[in-house]
Amino acid sequence: MTMPGDTTTVPRPAPPGAGSVSLRDVAVRFRGKQRDVTALSGIDLDVRDGEFTAIVGPSGCGKSTLLKLVAGLLGPSSGEVLLGGERVRGPRHDIGYVFQRAALLEWRSARRNILLQAEMRRMPAQDARRRVDELIEMTGLTGFEDALPHELSGGMQQRVALCRALLHRPPVLLMDEPFGALDALTREQMNTELNRIWRETGTTVLLVTHSISEACYLADRVVVMSPRPGTITETIEVGLPAERDYTATMGRPEFRDATTRIRELLGAVTAPLE
Template sequence: MTDQDTGAAKSGPAGGGGATAAVGLTDVAVRFRTRKRDVTALREVSLDVAPGEFVAIVGPSGCGKSTLLKLVAGLLEPSSGTVRLHGERIDGPRPDIGYVFQRAALLEWRTARRNILLQAEMRRMPPATARARADALIAMTGLSGFEDAYPHELSGGMQQRVALCRALLHEPPVLLMDEPFGALDALTREQMNMELNRIWRETGTTVLLVTHSISEAVYLADRVVVMSHRPGTITEIINVGLPAERDYTATLGRSEFREAAAHVRGLLGAASARE
């Protein structure tokens, strides 16, 4: 590939802590202490994510991918190093991020719209503003006609769309997604990938996605961050080199996609061989 960079060598968006970055991590380490031993989850991680950029994070299980998202959300403090959001050091939970988990985690006794509006209640958003925003997101994600459906009446893909709407309700500048489509069947996952690409382009939100799917990472992202086995470090950052608007079938047939996916697969395979 001619369009790739290493995390150590790249400056600016890949360097760590830049003032113009939407998300900046500089020399971040996370260590956990248990009864039996100390565990280093992350070590010397530096990364800048530009405003409006889509970055996917892949790596072996247990390498600290989810831990990295928790740092950005302010749910976890680094043992060393700094984490910044739009240049401001993160020192606790942040109201200006959205978070989507692998499971939709909807309240069974609330309709789709009321699950989305739960975010508004927690944040004390003006009711009229929140409802208008919810209705716009429902239309954007293809949920029109299912506003009053309960979770058990929705497919897995629809439930994840509701969760995505809930995360975007307060218009966060940064969206964190932790393996959001991992529990879906292959066809629904492809459809959700296409939906997410469209929503990202329409909203301009900065997205950090953790996924175990190489094809999903390359299809969705501007850059793919490949992490090592624990303690997690950045092995390499790959610029995908695809246009922002991506037809699914056509994109998978492009040489840029195939080369990037093969390179990521090779890096992960090499990491497994060294284990």
């Protein structure tokens, strides 16, 4: 409260950054032939600009549905979703999205698969080519620019998909089990690369994963969800430095504490999780 003659200025909260994400009391219900299904209920979540947030929970709890809400591919039954402080009212073309499968066009080279994003967005050709060169170097694809998808390993295909999603410098990157189909060693390598790329780009990342160790290695915070209807059971602050050596991180007490707590929260439903 300001008294007459008081010149003290009350500071206003900073406006949300372009990469901030907020869900306010969000619920999603699907109407079926036999009965209605509630996928999400009472979801309240704030993701800060530039933050890496992972989402874990049992199968069918609505993790992928949550990403679709942020992307504007699905509207909430109630509540609201905000991106950069603006209400999401339809598909958001400014975000990036990486799925479990790379979904590359078999007849296009790695470079031309990345450039497909530029063609769809009608980006200036010179700017797009320059950006592709940056991303190819950033993701370790140098020397494989002209390779067709069948000539690339699974990890390399996912690198191409990641480049494609990052081409337009999205403020928010959504990742839905992007490394789930990879072997364990390649998955570790991709985790290390993703941590480095996130630090270099400053992009806000929301990652859905079934791997508790992957979530805790990559994220600032891990959102733990309940079985359907999905609610947020707890949000875990991992407490690790942004730059993380993979082997060293596995032995840190912050990592062990976070993974242990998540397993406790998930209880008996941790069987399908790593």
